[in-house]
Amino acid sequence: MEIRHLDEIIDKVKGRPTRRLVAVNAIDDHTLDAVYAAVEQGIVKATLTGDPDQIRAACASLGLDAGKFTIEAASGEDAAARKGVELVSEGKADIMMKGLLSTDKYMKAILNKDFGLLPPKGVLSHVTVVENRNYHKLLIVGDVAIIPYPDLAQKIIMTGYLIQTARALGLEKPKVALIAATEQVLTAIPACTDAAVIAKMADRGQISGAFVDGPMALDVALDAESAAIKKITSPVAGDADCLLFPNIDAGNVFYKMSARMCHSEQAAIVAGARVPLVLSSRGDSMQTKLYSIALAAMLG
Numbered sequence: 418m419e420i421r422h423l424d425e426i427i428d429k430v431k432g433r434p435t436r437r438l439v440a441v442n443a444i445d446d447h448t449l450d451a452v453y454a455a456v457e458q459g460i461v462k463a464t465l466t467g468d469p470d471q472i473r474a475a476c477a478s479l480g481l482d483a484g485k486f487t488i489e490a491a492s493g494e495d496a497a498a499r500k501g502v503e504l505v506s507e508g509k510a511d512i513m514m515k516g517l518l519s520t521d522k523y524m525k526a527i528l529n530k531d532f533g534l535l536p537p538k539g540v541l542s543h544v545t546v547v548e549n550r551n552y553h554k555l556l557i558v559g560d561v562a563i564i565p566y567p568d569l570a571q572k573i574i575m576t577g578y579l580i581q582t583a584r585a586l587g588l589e590k591p592k593v594a595l596i597a598a599t600e601q602v603l604t605a606i607p608a609c610t611d612a613a614v615i616a617k618m619a620d621r622g623q624i625s626g627a628f629v630d631g632p633m634a635l636d637v638a639l640d641a642e643s644a645a646i647k648k649i650t651s652p653v654a655g656d657a658d659c660l661l662f663p664n665i666d667a668g669n670v671f672y673k674m675s676a677r678m679c680h681s682e683q684a685a686i687v688a689g690a691r692v693p694l695v696l697s698s699r700g701d702s703m704q705t706k707l708y709s710i711a712l713a714a715m716l717g
Contacts, residue, residue, distance in 0.1 A: 419587035421555060423548045423682055423708045426586075430460050430714045436511040438710065439504045441523060442467045442497035443516035444475055451706035452514070453481045460714050461512065464489055464504060466497040494518040498526035505692055506532040512713045514695035520562070527690060534690045540574045541689040543696060544582050545672060546712060549681040552639060557583050557591070558660040561668035562696060563687060569611045572661060573624070576615060578688040579659040580627045585716055594638035594657035595631025596667065600649055608632060608663030627659070628652045635660075676701075684708035686716065693717045
């Protein structure tokens with residue numbers, strides 16, 4: 418059954434075996450509240466890395482029972498991140514989550530070859546599920562946080578991650594829009610030519626399990642009236658499930674505009690590692706972080 422709201426992800430994973438989560442440097446309120454809620458709802462069992470005194474003090478200030486967590490002592494952000502990847506590498510965690518530390522330090526630990534979280538020639542990419550009250554269903558989008566300017570080979574892999582996530586949400590054949598500034602195939606704009614190649618690959622069965630079309634401007638991807646005015650005929654136009662952005666500039670602006678101006682809720686993970694990675698912004702709400710944990714549990 419197709420999932421159309423983020424809270425339905427929580428309902429879906431409640432009936433599954435409990436996953437093991439490690440939250441790195443989990444000393445901030447939103448991370449602790451989200452992880453605690455996930456534990457209370459039976460979605461995960463949680464280990465927190467960081468300064469034990471800080472963690473316990475933060476839990477006390479929030480009225481949370483620190484005894485619900487396993488606490489692994491680590492001094493500083495780098496040590497906390499390293500402890501998290503160690504636990505994943507040792508098979509003691511199925512999900513890893515970023516707490517209060519920079520994305521650079523979090524990613525540095527993940528990419529440490531000593532722990533093997535990234536498969537050989539693997540590609541990490543950020544996948545976000547957006548619930549926007551102005552759109553009629555969930556949107557699965559990427560990449561808004563990890564790969565600044567993906568090349569064609571990376572975009573093909575990223576398209577696969579979007580399709581995998583959409584199918585996990587119950588979409589039998591998701592509709593993927595390859596976003597550019599225009600629907601015309603303009604050789605001067607790499608986003609247009611890359612999109613045209615990926616769309617043709619899908620036509621010929623090299624990318625399966627989805628309708629894939631592009632290049633496509635955002636209005637055409639999301640608004641049937643715009644598509645009709647521009648005379649774009651496609652199963653994707655006006656009804657996209659997935660948006661592949663051409664670069665981080667476009668994707669990140671879309672993500673933050675959705676959150677701040679449209680008051681959308683999101684769930685976000687990093688795909689491509691041995692386990693799902695929760696990578697929310699430090700400014701994201703507790704609810705966004707809870708939805709992200711549930712999404713990771715569903716995909717893990």
